[in-house]
Amino acid sequence: MQKADDLQSFKNIYEKVFPVIFRIAYRITGDMDIAEDLCQEAFLRYYDKATPLASIDEVKYWLIRVVKNLAYNHEKRKGREKSAYEKLSRLPQRSPESGENLFIKKEIRENVQKALNRLPYKLRITLVMREYGGLSYKEIAKILKISEGNVKVRVFRAREILGNIMKEGDYVP
Amino acid sequence: MCPDDRRLSAYFDGEIPEALQQSVVQHIEECSLCSGKLKHLTEIRRELKEAPEPNLEDSMDRVWRKIQSKKAEKEVSNFWNRKIYIPVPVASAAIFLFLVLAISFIILLNKEGENDVAEVPIQEEVINVNVKNLEELLEYLNSQDTVVEVTIRLPEEHIFHLAGEPRLLRAVDYKGK
Incomplete structure (x- = not known):
């Protein structure tokens, strides 16, 4: 039984769960300072939580959910959410690989985070949980409170859009 | 027949039922289009994984320190904001006692205030000054760099x-004149 009010227990949880929470927070926001702030807030909320959670996995899901909500609020505040679908429809058709395209692809690789930031929030959070959190569709579904089928669709759509952004070199650093 | 892209993406994640897995694997081996799509998915994953990220250890230490600091702040704040339940009779008695003490203190202060003029012991000193007239005496007194109360005693045998x-x-x- 994990106790939120026990400092040692809290530290153990922190050390085990922080890497995945931080990685997810960082990939959702694309900003280290913001990711740290979100993690700090999430762990403090867990520490203040009256009812401790049954297992380390439950704690992890709970913290990811908090970080996800905090990140969403942050996203709304910044007004960064964009319609990637609309942007995608304006992209030019794929052209044969040229030297310029290869250069752009290299640049994109260095700026994958920025490309990731262009995904709609719902798709980004799902893909980030899958790719950086290493969570299964079932776990993602539990955290997001959606069906596994919905997770499958979101992951697919996220990859499709991201793949197109990367291929077309539409990304502007 | 090619599996749809969603199923291929799920297969890529190891998220399709075991019963279907063998047939998908077999199909991919034979279908260049699907193996190309799978390669594309692998490329996307590789690029995502290779994207640089901040030093995890540093962030972990920084956030832990911030959490400790915030916790300490909250504990201090909770101490001063805690609720204390006092029974009404005890509270009434405490207020009454406080008022009595306050009034007594004020009365005591007023009494002490009546005698607040400090008594300075008067030191008398007899100085004989040899002067001929009043002007010389005034000149002598002006030359003294002090403020004193002076009693001029005239000679007993005055004429x-x-x-x-x-x-x-x-x-x-x-x-x-």
Whole structure:
């Protein structure tokens, strides 16, 4: 039984769960300072939580959910959410690989985070949980409170859009 | 027949039922289009994984320190904001006692205030000054760099002399003399 009010227990949880929470927070926001702030807030909320959670996995899901909500609020505040679908429809058709395209692809690789930031929030959070959190569709579904089928669709759509952004070199650093 | 892209993406994640897995694997081996799509998915994953990220250890330490600091702040804040339940009779008695003490203190202060003029012991000192007249005495006193209360004691065997003849003068004419 994990106790939120026990400092040692809290530290153990922190050390085990922080890497995945931080990685997810960082990939959702694309900003280290913001990711740290979100993690700090999430762990403090867990520490203040009256009812401790049954297992380390439950704690992890709970913290990811908090970080996800905090990140969403942050996203709304910044007004960064964009319609990637609309942007995608304006992209030019794929052209044969040229030297310029290869250069752009290299640049994109260095700026994958920025490309990731262009995904709609719902798709980004799902893909980030899958790719950086290493969570299964079932776990993602539990955290997001959606069906596994919905997770499958979101992951697919996220990859499709991201793949197109990367291929077309539409990304502007 | 090619599996749809969603199923291929799920297969890529190891998220399709075992019963279907073998047939998908077999199909991919035979279908260049699907193996190309799978390669594309692998490329996307590789690029995502290769994207640089901040030093995890540093962030972990920084956030832990911030959490500790915030926790300490909250604990102090909770101490001062905690609720204390006092029974009504005890609270009434405490207020009454406080008022009595406050009034007593004020009365005591007022009494002490009546005698608040400090008594300075008077030191008398007899100084003999050899002067001929009042002007010389005033000059002597002005030359002393101090403020003292001075009692001028005239000689016990004093003799007053008349100076000049008595005259009647108007107040206007006497002025200045």
